[in-house]
Amino acid sequence: MRELIAGNWKMNMTRKEIDSFFEEFLRMVPYLPNEREVAIIPPFVYIPYVSEKLKGTTINYGAQNLFYEEKGAFTGEVSAEMLKDLGCTYVIIGHSERRKYFCETDETVNRKIKAALGKGLTPIVCVGETLEERESGKTFEIIEGQIRKGLDGVELSEPERLVIAYEPVWAIGTGKTATPQQAEEVHAFIRKLLKEKFGEISKDIRILYGGSVKPENAAGLMEMENINGALVGGASLDPVSFYRIIRYDSGG
Ligand code: 13P
Numbered sequence: 001m002r003e004l005i006a007g008n009w010k011m012n013m014t015r016k017e018i019d020s021f022f023e024e025f026l027r028m029v030p031y032l033p034n035e036r037e038v039a040i041i042p043p044f045v046y047i048p049y050v051s052e053k054l055k056g057t058t059i060n061y062g063a064q065n066l067f068y069e070e071k072g073a074f075t076g077e078v079s080a081e082m083l084k085d086l087g088c089t090y091v092i093i094g095h096s097e098r099r100k101y102f103c104e105t106d107e108t109v110n111r112k113i114k115a116a117l118g119k120g121l122t123p124i125v126c127v128g129e130t131l132e133e134r135e136s137g138k139t140f141e142i143i144e145g146q147i148r149k150g151l152d153g154v155e156l157s158e159p160e161r162l163v164i165a166y167e168p169v170w171a172i173g174t175g176k177t178a179t180p181q182q183a184e185e186v187h188a189f190i191r192k193l194l195k196e197k198f199g200e201i202s203k204d205i206r207i208l209y210g211g212s213v214k215p216e217n218a219a220g221l222m223e224m225e226n227i228n229g230a231l232v233g234g235a236s237l238d239p240v241s242f243y244r245i246i247r248y249d250s251g252g
Pocket of ligand 1: 095173174213
């Protein structure tokens, strides 16, 4: 299975900052390992700008959200078809920041996943528990609910067409990473749920870890059996850090 390292830029970067990111990052691109897939996920408005920068490379790109309706009077929203039209490969769905600040629920997540798949986009579906939920022993229950409801009625023919990201909320932007063992425990549980739902192909569905991934902790996480890549926030804004995470096994 090809590991995926995706950089979620969140609400960061301007054109000037994107220029300086790529000035440095593109110099390192020839040294990226072929066996690893890389994607950059900028804010909507910069997708065309980033796609221009990535021309001639094998790096993919995507969006941080979409709306599930096809088209029409939905001011401020962006459809799956529009993202496909811009050449996006991926779309993040159900990020915990969207669940927390923008009323995203397992039901909207479910509709968005179907809209993405329907237009040929690969959803990166985020799940994860809060600190309170972890401390009260509810981690597995929460993850199970998010996976089951999020994927309800979703059909999958090829495992590459779906990516799951386990992002414990308490590890996002806090500098606190889950230990490789803590993450693997949840990843293995997600794999089991995927197997119940999709059968044999589930062994090839990529499950990414996200939450304070840094060059220093990437290798330990990525060597776990069910961790198949990373969804990187803060560290993906810096070209050197992002590059070193992608090359986690070669000492940067
Ligand atoms: P940080 O890497 O900044 O903790 O963010 C993780 C994340 O939310 C990626 O989607």
